[in-house]
Amino acid sequence: MNREFEPKLVTVLREGYTAKLFGQDLWAGIIVGIVALPLSIAFAIASGVKPEQGLITAVIAGFLISAFSGSRVQIGGPTGAFIVIVFGIVQKYGYDGLCLATLMAGVMLIIMGIAKMGDVIKFIPFPVTIGFTSGIAVIIFTSQVPDFFGLHLAHTPERFLDKWIAYAQNIPAFDIYAVATSVVTVLIILFWRKVTDRLPGPLIAILVTTGIAHFFHWPLQTIGTRFGSVPHSFPAPHIPHMDWDLIVKMSRPALTIALLAGIESLLSAVVADGMTGRRHRSNMELVAQGIANLASPLFGGIPATGAIARTATNIKNGGQTPISGIVHALTIMVLFLFLGQWASLIPMATLAGILVLVAYNMGEWSMFAKLFHSPKSDIMVLLTTFLLTVLVDLTVAIEVGIVLAAFLFMKRMMEVTEVKYLNQGSESDEWVLDPEMMDAINVPPGIEIFEINGPFFFGAADKFRDTLSQMKRRPKVLILRMRFVPAMDATGLSALDDLLRKAKKSKMEVIFSGVQAQPLKVMKEAGIIKMLGEDHFYYDIKTSVAFAKKIIADA
Numbered sequence: 001m002n003r004e005f006e007p008k009l010v011t012v013l014r015e016g017y018t019a020k021l022f023g024q025d026l027w028a029g030i031i032v033g034i035v036a037l038p039l040s041i042a043f044a045i046a047s048g049v050k051p052e053q054g055l056i057t058a059v060i061a062g063f064l065i066s067a068f069s070g071s072r073v074q075i076g077g078p079t080g081a082f083i084v085i086v087f088g089i090v091q092k093y094g095y096d097g098l099c100l101a102t103l104m105a106g107v108m109l110i111i112m113g114i115a116k117m118g119d120v121i122k123f124i125p126f127p128v129t130i131g132f133t134s135g136i137a138v139i140i141f142t143s144q145v146p147d148f149f150g151l152h153l154a155h156t157p158e159r160f161l162d163k164w165i166a167y168a169q170n171i172p173a174f175d176i177y178a179v180a181t182s183v184v185t186v187l188i189i190l191f192w193r194k195v196t197d198r199l200p201g202p203l204i205a206i207l208v209t210t211g212i213a214h215f216f217h218w219p220l221q222t223i224g225t226r227f228g229s230v231p232h233s234f235p236a237p238h239i240p241h242m243d244w245d246l247i248v249k250m251s252r253p254a255l256t257i258a259l260l261a262g263i264e265s266l267l268s269a270v271v272a273d274g275m276t277g278r279r280h281r282s283n284m285e286l287v288a289q290g291i292a293n294l295a296s297p298l299f300g301g302i303p304a305t306g307a308i309a310r311t312a313t314n315i316k317n318g319g320q321t322p323i324s325g326i327v328h329a330l331t332i333m334v335l336f337l338f339l340g341q342w343a344s345l346i347p348m349a350t351l352a353g354i355l356v357l358v359a360y361n362m363g364e365w366s367m368f369a370k371l372f373h374s375p376k377s378d379i380m381v382l383l384t385t386f387l388l389t390v391l392v393d394l395t396v397a398i399e400v401g402i403v404l405a406a407f408l409f410m411k412r413m414m415e416v417t418e419v420k421y422l423n424q425g426s427e428s429d430e431w432v433l434d435p436e437m438m439d440a441i442n443v444p445p446g447i448e449i450f451e452i453n454g455p456f457f458f459g460a461a462d463k464f465r466d467t468l469s470q471m472k473r474r475p476k477v478l479i480l481r482m483r484f485v486p487a488m489d490a491t492g493l494s495a496l497d498d499l500l501r502k503a504k505k506s507k508m509e510v511i512f513s514g515v516q517a518q519p520l521k522v523m524k525e526a527g528i529i530k531m532l533g534e535d536h537f538y539y540d541i542k543t544s545v546a547f548a549k550k551i552i553a554d555a
Contacts, residue, residue: 005113005284007068009322021320028319029327032075032310035200036062036328037335039310039358041223041343042202042351043078044302046143047086049095051223051343052230052336053300054078059234059333061292061304066325068291070118070284071269073276073319075310075328076292080358081264082257082303084139084394089253091158097250099240099297104247104254109261109290118282121262125409127371127382128401129263130364135389135397137363140355147221147352148182150175160390177218178349181209185353198317202354209350223351224344232340237298256395257303261289265306275315309361377408410457417454419467446476447548449541453484456492456519464495474506477548481541483514488522496528509551512537513544 003011036058044054058077065076089098112121142163146153151170157163188208189201213220223230265288269280285306292304314324371382385401443449448471454460480499503510515523515537523529529537538544 004116004281005287006281007284007288007322008070008072008281009067012072012321012323017321017323022323024318024320025324026327028314028317029324030331031198031200031317032314032319032324032328033331033335034203035313036075036077036307036310037332038200038202038206038346038351038354040078040332041346042354042358043080043083045223045227045348045351046080046083046140046355047078047302048090049086049098049302050227050230052340053302055332055336055340056234056299057296057301057304059329059336060299060301061296062329062332063326064292064295065265065288065304065306066322066329068284068288069306069322069325070281070286070288071272071306071311072278072280072321073272073311073314073324074265074269074280074285074288074306074322075314075325076265076289076304076306077310078302079264079305079307080140080355080362081133081136081260081305083143084136084389085253085256085260086302087143088393089250093246093249095300096240097246097253098302100242100246101250101254101257102293102297102301102303103240104250105257105261105303106290106292106294108254108258109286109293111290112258112262113283113286113290116283118262118266118284118286121259121266121282121286124263124402125378125381125405127374127378128385128398128405129267130367130371131382131385131401132389132394132397134363134365134368135386136394137359138390140359140362144352144355144359147178147348148356150178150221150349175220177213177220178347178352181213181218181220181347181349182353182356184212185209185350186357189354189357200313205354206346206350209347209353210345213347214345218347220347220349222344222348223346226348228344230340230343232337235300238300240297252395256398257293259398261293261303261305262286264308265289268306268308268311271308272311272315275312377411381405381408413455413457414460414463417452417456417460417463419460419464420451420453421448421467421470443545444549444552446552447479447545448475448477449479449481449545451481451484456482456485456488456495461491461495464492465498468499474508477509477511477551478503479511479513479541479544479548481513481544482516482519485519486516488519492519493522493526493528496523497526500528500531509548510536511544511548513541514539 037055040054040058041051044051062075062077065074086098089101112118139160142160145151145167146156149171151167151174153166153170157166185205188205192201192204212218265285266282269282269285273279289305296302296304314328368382372379381401381404384404385397388397388400450467452460452464456464500510510532535547538547
């Protein structure tokens with residue numbers, strides 16, 4: 001039975017859920033919920049929305065992602081990857097624009113999952129992924145500089161370089177209390193990891209720095225002074241304003257959100273597979289992300305996806321099934337409802353310290369450096385995606401990066417595909433090394449043999465035409481050997497069709513040798529086999545040459 005679209009929660013319940021598993025999931029879920037609480041607030045504020053919107057997202061989307069996930073241990077919610085795109089949408093179109101874009105992204109993710117695009121998204125080229133991930137990390141770090149140093153800017157420029165110019169001009173007026181709070185936050189998180197993994201460093205940092213600032217009456221900007229009190233109740237669901245013009249404007253941001261959610265969640269699921277030894281259902285995972293992103297904005301939430309760090313924390317603390325993710329969401333809900341009002345006391349400098357470390361850990365800087373030992377084309381894709389993310393726009397960066405990677409793939413496919421002219425006077429070693437060719441060595445004049453070696457795609461089609469044009473004279477019979485062609489696309493088919501039309505005009509017979517299953521199916525559906533006749537298709541070169549000799553003899 002195919003269970004490709006069965007949520008792992010259903011699988012777990014069908015297999016039998018024990019009290020022992022529940023005990024492990026309960027503990028892991030509570031720990032991850034505590035970890036996610038400060039991160040959800042920090043990601044929301046950095047994204048330009050209210051702190052409670054991050055908590056709402058963690059509860060609603062986190063619950064639904066675990067309930068419908070294609071992974072047993074996936075933890076979902078707001079993540080650092082969305083900060084850049086969410087902030088840009090909110091600044092330009094307001095929350096209604098973000099809400100609509102997130103709903104559209106949810107629909108796109110469900111369609112992607114149903115269309116079984118999960119495996120395709122997982123294989124987006126590595127330089128593209130590292131390029132925009134590292135670019136996002138740089139932007140997150142840049143956005144936190146004012147709060148980290150306590151800079152009071154009358155106006156924060158929109159462009160990356162302009163921001164750093166403004167920071168440089170205002171850095172002499174830094175706030176010593178803000179710097180002290182940020183540095184203490186960073187140090188606590190770094191050193192707490194060596195003490196224990198049971199309690200999250202960010203939570204300890206928030207408790208310590210908030211306590212110090214409140215006790216000593218440090219003049220720091222807090223969540224409360226910037227956003228007012230944090231409500232401790234869930235808003236009623238609402239449908240955002242929609243009109244056709246806004247839908248058109250939100251289409252590109254929605255696609256970016258969908259791609260980011262898909263990439264992040266599947267990367268997280270792959271990491272989880274490596275840690276647990278299990279396998280996730282990638283298409284069901286996309287559907288789960290779509291459901292979560294459809295529900296989150298209805299309650300005032302923001303985009304959500306699988307969170308790699310929180311998923312790893314879940315596994316390390318004993319999480320075994322999606323129940324741990326559901327417990328994580330319920331834990332955040334309880335903390336939000338009963339302790340949310342105290343969140344207004346948290347210094348902005350504390351959140352800046354947390355996000356600076358998030359940016360550093362997110363950057364994949366070691367892999368970024370290693371990619372400079374890759375082929376120049378990969379380095380070009382990496383730097384282009386990175387610089388466009390930082391200097392222009394994340395949406396543009398992803399689009400250009402994927403298009404560049406696609407063009408490079410075409411180029412490489414063209415390079416690996418060979419089209420050989422195999423006659424006895426050529427310098428090819430085929431005649432000596434291939435026993436089949438030795439059997440067919442007595443090829444009379446009027447018969448020429450060409451071989452295609454590699455995928456016969458769009459890039460290789462021109463190479464095929466160029467090689468054929470090198471024939472000094474038209475033979476009576478052309479044997480096209482395709483034993484090493486695993487796949488052929490419409491452009492390759494067009495090149496063959498062009499060859500056959502010219503062959504018909506010049507009264508040249510074309511014989512196909514060793515055609516594999518996929519190209520044979522394409523040629524059959526295109527009517528080529530019916531047009532030529534099955535007697536023009538042979539399994540090996542020896543039989544093909546024998547039939548060619550018969551054609552010559554009968555002419």
